[in-house]
Amino acid sequence: MDTRAKTDECLILRGRDYKESDRLLIVFSRRYGKFSCLAKGVRRANSKLKAGTQLFSYSRLTFTAGKSLPLVTQGEAVEARAELREDLTKIACASYIGEVLDAVLPENKPQEGVFVLAAAALTLLGSLDEPFLLLSCFDLRLLAALGYRLNFDVCAACGRSTQGKTFYASPERGGVICAGCQGRLTDVYGEHFQPPRLSAGACRLLTGLLNWELRRVFKVKAAPAMRQEIDTALAFYLAYYLGAPAVRARKNLSVYYKV
Template sequence: MKYFRTQGIVLRYTNFKEADRMLTVFSPDRGKMQVLARGCRKPRSRLLAASQLFCYADYIFVKSKEIYIITQADVKDSFYDIRNDMERLTYGTHILALTEEAVNYEEGNFRLFYMLLQILAYLAYGEINPEDVAHVFELKLIDLLGYRPALDRCIACGSGLEQMNSNKLYFSTSQGGIVCNNCHSRVNDGYTIHKNTIQTMRFILGMDIKRLGVLKFSRMVRNELDYILSAYLNEIIGKPLKTRSFIEHIKNER
């Protein structure tokens, strides 16, 4: 049997048998992994803390046939404050679901791993609105996946943002960029977008994620980012995410 060590973040789990749990763990060097945490739901299990959603730990696994089994785990951060708050938990679960879509099995992704760690830290300990944290993650993820939107000029006719009538701008999710009023009739998936939202998107794409704390979002920018990023992600991933319906739900509760 072969032992190895890796860092990981728990993206999802399924309980089975009396006290076991199958985890989906994201490792920076191995990508997505299906991992068995044996007996982790027993009250005094050493693996209990390391088998919770969002947990960031150093794991030692043994590979037996096709299954990875945790033999040891050293929790570095449980991000407990995310699980402790309904709104943070909802956006946090959405962020994990997006990560799960973006990562492959047996394929490391260091950039996404460290971005996710920083985002979870903001979500757990920061003062920023959890919805804004999720939007920053969504846009950075879109960029990481190779779909950075074109925000400088109209993707149909090429006219620059400065020459456009700034009251009538659109974002096309199928083309991945902004469309001017003249070209709008030729695309049928143009969402209304204001210049402030375009500028915020450009700022997010250019900034280091460590500076997330300096961002301030107006309600209008937040709303536009919400439907535009969500529609664009559906286009990229090819389906709507289930976690979206929880977000709609808590928004309606407010």
């Protein structure tokens, strides 16, 4: 960031205490992307920055240049989202979103589409009792925003419809492949490895999660077996496209939230 003061909408993704009364923050700004910054004195009881720098909040922050990091000089919470800091499951899920974004987003590169997705996901998370479909939707749409939009409508190898069939996750081909093609295509993983299976119902739900209005996750239910299918497949896709950081974030999430 240059020496001029900048003000923008920000998501507070992560934070840790620093020195006696400061906090180091990782924020995701609508216009400036993800970056680290310092909130000096924010841990003092009378700090005017406290409300705007709470973890997971949607805030309007002003920054100026510091010696090594931008300094937060003003802040107000647009959405405080206290509910995300009071429930263990919500803390775990919001932390997962923050950890993944911190791991995969480059520094200081605007990603407005991802910002809008993350802001909406965190807002809805505060109102959901069961966050599985919301997190699945976030994972799929994050991959799409990063250039990895998956197709669950047809076999990526032969074009056969996924209606009424069992398919297999195929990240290297950008979607799924049918059982017939899976039996022939062993070039990527070897003949003894079988990627995660996805039923026709799971494929339909994944297509919906990519395309529906996000709030529809309040109305949709998934049976435990289908949830497990989707969770296993998404872990496979995320590991392939995003690597170790995504694997680590999902492992951390699984300590507190079980599918």
